[in-house]
Amino acid sequence: MKTLSLKLDDSVFSETEQLIAHIKKSRNRYINEALEFYNKIQKRKLLASKLEKESKLVEEESLAILHEFERIDNEG
Numbered sequence: 001m002k003t004l005s006l007k008l009d010d011s012v013f014s015e016t017e018q019l020i021a022h023i024k025k026s027r028n029r030y031i032n033e034a035l036e037f038y039n040k041i042q043k044r045k046l047l048a049s050k051l052e053k054e055s056k057l058v059e060e061e062s063l064a065i066l067h068e069f070e071r072i073d074n075e076g
Contacts, residue, residue: 016030
């Protein structure tokens with residue numbers, strides 16, 4: 001486990017302290033879970049961005065193939 005020193009905005013610290021008192025969770029555990037959750041969100045955003053970028057790269061070719069299949073289907 002790594003030791004980390006960080007500075008929090010006063011409002012974030014106060015809100016966090018209130019929440020952890022109510023849910024009876026250590027500050028360390030709470031921050032670890034929060035970062036884990038945030039990391040998952042960021043990974044999903046990165047994946048979505050990559051998928052969008054790659055989809056645009058093949059969009060034109062995919063449409064051409066679709067039109068070709070439609071043409072073949074209409075002829076047959």
